[in-house]
Each structure stands twice: as structure tokens, then as C-alpha cells.
Amino acid sequence: MCGIVGYIGLKKASPILIDGLLKLEYRGYDSAGIATIEKNGIKTMKDKGRVRNLYDLDGINDLEGTIGIAHTRWATHGKPSKENSHPHMDGTKTFAVVHNGIIENYQELRESLEEKGYKFLSATDTEVIPNLIYDYYKNEEKNETGLLKAVSSTIKDLKGSYAISIICKDLPDIMIVARKDSPLVVGKGINEYYVSSDIPAMLSYTKQFYLLNDGEIAKLSRNNVSFYNINLEDVSKDLKDIDWDVSSCEKDGYEDYMLKEIFEQPTAIRETIGSRLKNNEKVNFDEINFSKEYLKSLNHIYLVACGTAMHAGLAVKPILEKLCHTNVTVDIASEFRYRDPLLDEHTLCIYISQSGETADTIAALKLAKSKNAKTIAISNVIGSSITREADYTIYTHAGPEIAVASTKAYTCQIILLSLLSIYFAEILEIEDTKFLNSLKEEILLLPKKALNILNDTSKIKNFAHKIYKEHDMFFIGRGSDYSVSMEASLKLKEISYIHSEAYAAGELKHGPIALIENGITVIGILTDPNLVEKTVSNLQEVITRGAKVLVITNQEIESKNYEEIINIPSANPLISPVLSIIPLQLFSYYISKEKGLDVDKPRNLAKSVTVE
Numbered sequence: 001m002c003g004i005v006g007y008i009g010l011k012k013a014s015p016i017l018i019d020g021l022l023k024l025e026y027r028g029y030d031s032a033g034i035a036t037i038e039k040n041g042i043k044t045m046k047d048k049g050r051v052r053n054l055y056d057l058d059g060i061n062d063l064e065g066t067i068g069i070a071h072t073r074w075a076t077h078g079k080p081s082k083e084n085s086h087p088h089m090d091g092t093k094t095f096a097v098v099h100n101g102i103i104e105n106y107q108e109l110r111e112s113l114e115e116k117g118y119k120f121l122s123a124t125d126t127e128v129i130p131n132l133i134y135d136y137y138k139n140e141e142k143n144e145t146g147l148l149k150a151v152s153s154t155i156k157d158l159k160g161s162y163a164i165s166i167i168c169k170d171l172p173d174i175m176i177v178a179r180k181d182s183p184l185v186v187g188k189g190i191n192e193y194y195v196s197s198d199i200p201a202m203l204s205y206t207k208q209f210y211l212l213n214d215g216e217i218a219k220l221s222r223n224n225v226s227f228y229n230i231n232l233e234d235v236s237k238d239l240k241d242i243d244w245d246v247s248s249c250e251k252d253g254y255e256d257y258m259l260k261e262i263f264e265q266p267t268a269i270r271e272t273i274g275s276r277l278k279n280n281e282k283v284n285f286d287e288i289n290f291s292k293e294y295l296k297s298l299n300h301i302y303l304v305a306c307g308t309a310m311h312a313g314l315a316v317k318p319i320l321e322k323l324c325h326t327n328v329t330v331d332i333a334s335e336f337r338y339r340d341p342l343l344d345e346h347t348l349c350i351y352i353s354q355s356g357e358t359a360d361t362i363a364a365l366k367l368a369k370s371k372n373a374k375t376i377a378i379s380n381v382i383g384s385s386i387t388r389e390a391d392y393t394i395y396t397h398a399g400p401e402i403a404v405a406s407t408k409a410y411t412c413q414i415i416l417l418s419l420l421s422i423y424f425a426e427i428l429e430i431e432d433t434k435f436l437n438s439l440k441e442e443i444l445l446l447p448k449k450a451l452n453i454l455n456d457t458s459k460i461k462n463f464a465h466k467i468y469k470e471h472d473m474f475f476i477g478r479g480s481d482y483s484v485s486m487e488a489s490l491k492l493k494e495i496s497y498i499h500s501e502a503y504a505a506g507e508l509k510h511g512p513i514a515l516i517e518n519g520i521t522v523i524g525i526l527t528d529p530n531l532v533e534k535t536v537s538n539l540q541e542v543i544t545r546g547a548k549v550l551v552i553t554n555q556e557i558e559s560k561n562y563e564e565i566i567n568i569p570s571a572n573p574l575i576s577p578v579l580s581i582i583p584l585q586l587f588s589y590y591i592s593k594e595k596g597l598d599v600d601k602p603r604n605l606a607k608s609v610t611v612e
């Protein structure tokens with residue numbers, strides 16, 4: 001969703017700001033803009049469309065200011081247009097503001113400002129912020145303290161979520177930033193500071209970051225940063241060293257981030273296993289310390305997430321349930337948070353979020369905490385909002401995921417949660433040790449097996465080439481293959497814009513088979529030896545009705561009129577989704593390429609969904 005960049009230092013700000021926006025493009029946006037403080041006041045340049053268009057704007061190269069803010073907007077209030085693009089200014093052009101999030105009470109604030117004579121130029125919720133700041137500031141001393149007081153009063157009036165960055169024409173040597181329920185980090189350089197919605201956008205400038213918490217304000221000058229709470233009391237904050245390298249945020253010779261991230265899976269899986277699992281040892285999670293008594297006292301475990309992360313939850317439900325002998329429910333965060341689920345101290349809630357910034361997932365976590373359930377966040381982004389809310393955090397080590405379509409995060413989430421299931425089982429001592437050991441051995445082999453799949457992608461590429469013009473497809477499977485079907489179908493929709501449905505193979509006869517007609521593509525996933533024959537029968541039923549069938553399997557199956565069979569390495573069905581999804585990620589990728597679409601930035605989508 002929207003992205004914020006800010007710079008204060010000794011260099012010309014505009015190139016750094018535009019470069020930062022380019023790196024935030026993956027979050028999804030429809031307009032872009034920047035504002036810098038020039039000799040004669042604040043200059044803003046903005047328009048709908050791509051960040052690159054900013055280079056063509058008249059006068060962009062004349063900007064000399066060494067302090068500035070920038071923004072990519074993903075429209076919520078008001079259509080994509082120049083007027084609605086950020087930065088927004090107050091009527092006197094004293095302040096420029098960029099904002100991520102949603103101001104829920106903006107209508108009320110706007111009306112009260114309009115009554116005082118303030119005029120608005122846009123349809124956005126954001127425009128109330130610079131005007132409100134001005135309204136408070138006009139009665140304050142025109143210095144840093146006056147500005148801080150005006151910002152503090154303003155954000156006390158705001159309901160909703162925000163990350164904001166503010167510059168003031170009267171004070172060209174400071175920038176103020178603040179956040180609530182929307183991400184914002186401050187990077188430290190030498191005689192300079194950077195502001196950004198996420199760390200990767202600034203990694204080529206610095207690897208040292210301060211992570212702002214909800215309700216905090218920062219005042220940046222060229223050689224100092226101070227942090228405050230909403231009442232302007234000092235807050236102390238540690239500088240964090242981030243060990244992601246710049247190349248991990250670049251394409252590294254791949255045509256697209258998505259392809260690079262698919263191919264990074266063997267490494268990402270290995271890194272996520274890391275020191276948590278070693279040969280002949282018990283699984284170890286330093287991040288949590290659960291007793292046998294606590295785990296025994298649980299009567300329900302929830303896995304809560306959105307999109308692909310929720311599909312990772314579906315993929316691990318069987319292993320968690322089997323190893324912990326407890327009921328496990330997988331819930332969509334936006335449903336969970338509004339349906340009054342049964343929660344108490346005997347419930348464990350695990351929240352899965354690559355970005356750690358998904359608004360619904362965070363809200364669902366807060367709900368569980370308010371009902372005394374213990375919460376664990378599974379995230380890929382160090383210091384992300386969810387990690388600061390949860391009782392415990394466990395990180396996947398997938399490395400930065402830039403493509404909107406999630407791939408390596410999904411496989412790493414499954415690995416991590418499978419390890420967590422084994423960890424619980426080893427504490428509970430209710431599962432056969434031999435079985436647990438065999439699962440652990442299999443997990444250690446997964447990076448190699450993933451690599452094996454990626455070594456030959458020709459069959460899946462050819463199949464994608466054959467069918468990319470189609471409009472509808474079906475994915476079917478049973479057990480964990482059904483959960484993979486759902487993820488494969490989501491990937492296809494997201495980046496190829498082809499309609500598809502995922503069905504439990506056994507459900508076909510209960511309705512959807514009516515849609516099977518001559519020439520339609522059905523993709524069958526068959527990795528569970530106990531269920532393979534049943535799914536084969538379902539595939540025969542659709543073939544009889546004219547379907548073209550692609551099979552993904554690790555079983556020996558007879559080639560019964562299938563269009564193509566992709567063989568993948570064998571694995572226990574409890575963890576097979578980590579492997580069976582890989583050819584299907586590639587399938588969506590190649591279809592999207594055949595159609596000439598923007599794989600990394602599919603239409604209407606955002607990488608982190610920070611509004612509900």
C-alpha cells in the first residue's frame with residue numbers, strides 16, 4: 001500500500017526520495033509525489049501514475065533542497081489524480097505532509113476546519129492533517145517546540161491509522177515523523193537521516209535503523225534524532241543493525257523479483273530451519289519457552305492470517321493437530337476479528353504475516369490478547385508492527401520478499417510452523433519419537449528437494465505456454481494437496497488475472513463438476529499415497545467430460561490421458577506442500593509472462609495491506 005520516504009542531510013534530497021519511492025513501488029500504488037524545502041518555500045511535485053513519471057515533471061531537476069518527503073499513494077479516499085496525490089499542504093503552504101493509513105474521523109475534522117475558513121483541494125482524508133497542524137501551530141512559537149506541540153495536538157485528534165512525515169517551511173532544518181498502526185522506520189547515516197515505510201527501500205543508504213512504535217513521534221535534524229511519546233515525553237530507542245544486504249533487495253540478474261524469490265526458496269528454507277533443527281537433536285526455539293503444563297492446558301490453537309499466509313496456516317493445520325492432539329482452527333483474520341471467537345487462557349493464537357503489517361491480522365491479534373489468550377507472531381520482517389504486539393515472535397528467514405505475489409514467505413512459513421509443531425510435540429511427549437525423528441530428517445532434506453524441482457522447469461513452462469489464453473481453470477486435491485490447490489489458485493488469479501477455483505477433489509461431484517466442459521484445464525495435485533487413487537478417479541471423471549489435466553505428483557501414477565505429469569520429489573504429506581507449490585508458483589509466473597503482464601506489481605494489489 002502507500003509508501004513514505006523522507007530525507008534530511010547534506011545531499012540534494014530529490015534523487016534520494018525518488019530512488020526510495022522506486023524501491024517502494026512493489027507495495028502497490030497509483031500516484032507519486034515529492035516535496036522539498038527550497039530557498040523560496042516548499043515545492044511539491046506530484047501526479048497520478050508511475051514514480052518514473054516524476055523524472056519528466058518540469059522543474060524536478062531544479063530542486064536543490066536537502067530536506068524532503070515523498071509518497072506513493074494507493075487510493076482509498078478519492079480517485080487517483082494529481083489533486084489527491086501526496087504530499088498535501090495546508091492553505092498557507094507552511095506544511096507539507098505525506099501519510100499512510102486512514103483517518104477515520106476526517107470528515108468530522110474537515111467540517112470543523114471548513115467552519116473556521118480552511119479550504120480543501122482534494123478528496124483525501126490526509127489533507128486534514130497539514131491544516132490541523134497549521135491550526136494548532138499558528139498559536140505556538142514558531143520554533144521546534146511549537147511545531148512538536150502542534151503535531152502532538154494534531155495526532156491526538158486523529159482516529160484511525162497513520163504514518164506521517166512532515167516538513168515546515170519555517171523550520172528547514174527539521175522533519176517530524178509519527179506513527180500509529182502503520183509502519184515507519186528511521187535510518188541513520190552520517191549527518192543525515194532517512195525515513196521510510198520499510199527497511200529494504202533504504203538499505204542502499206544505511207543498515208542502521210530506529211523502529212518507531214505506535215504513538216511515537218521523532219524529530220530529525222541533520223545530526224540528531226529525538227523520540228517522544230504522544231505527550232512529548234522523551235522516549236529512548238536503540239539503533240538496530242539490519243543484516244539484509246542490498247543485493248537481497250535487487251533482482252540479481254532475474255527478470256522479475258517473483259522469479260528470483262521462487263528460486264531463492266532452497267536457501268530461504270535452509271535459513272529458516274537454521275539452528276532450530278540439527279541432526280539428532282530436539283527442535284529448539286529460543287524465542288519461546290512453553291512448559292508441558294501450559295501446552296497440556298490448551299484446548300484450542302488458532303492460526304490466523306490473510307491471503308497466502310492463511311494458506312500456509314491451512315497447510316500446517318494437519319501437522320499441528322496430529323502432533324499436539326489439539327483442535328486447530330485456521331481463520332481468515334478479517335473474519336476472526338469480527339466473529340467473537342471463543343478465546344481464553346487455554347487458547348493459543350498464532351498469527352502469520354510476511355510483512356507483519358497486515359491491518360486485519362494485527363487487529364485479530366489484539367483481540368486475542370484482550371481475552372488473555374497467548375499470542376505468537378510469525379513474521380518475516382524484523383521489528384514489524386505485529387512483532388511489537390505479540391507475546392512472542394518467531395521470524396522466518398526468507399529474506400526480503402518484494403514481489404506482491406508471495407512465494408518464498410509461504411514455504412518458509414510452512415517450514416517454521418512444522419518445526420513449531422514438532423517442538424510442541426517434543427515437549428508434550430505424546431507422539432512417537434521415531435515418527436518425529438523421521439519428520440525432522442525429511443525437513444532437513446527439503447532445501448535439496450526444492451532445488452531439484454527448480455533445476456528443470458521446462459515442462460511447466462511449456463504447459464503454461466499451451467494454455468495461457470484460457471479464462472477458467474480448476475485446481476483440485478485432497479488433504480494437504482487441497483490446501484496447496486488454494487494457494488496455487490490464488491497465485492494464478494493474482495498475477496495472470498485468470499479466473500480459477502480450488503476444490504477439494506471429493507467435492508467436485510457436489511456441484512462444480514457442472515462447470516467442466518470440453519477443453520477446460522484442471523490441475524490435480526497428488527502427493528498423499530493414501531489419497532492418490534481417490535484423486536486419480538476424480539481426474540478421470542473430468543477427463544471423461546473433456547478436461548485437459550496437468551498432474552503434479554510424487555507418486556508413481558499411470559499416465560491415463562493426462563496432458564502433462566510433473567514429478568516432484570517424495571515427502572511426507574504433512575510437509576509436501578513446501579514442494580508441490582513450487583511448480584505451481586512457476587506455472588502462474590510463466591502464464592503471466594506469456595500474457596505480458598507486470599508480474600511483480602499486479603493490478604489493484606499491494607504488498608502489505610495496511611488498511612482493513
Ligand code: M6R
Pocket residue numbers: 306307308309310352353354355356357358361404405406407494605606607608609
Ligand atoms: O504480509 P502478510 O503475510 O500479512 O500478507 C497477507 C496477504 O496480504 C498476502 O499473502 C497476499 O495474499 C499476497 N499477495 C499473496 O501472494
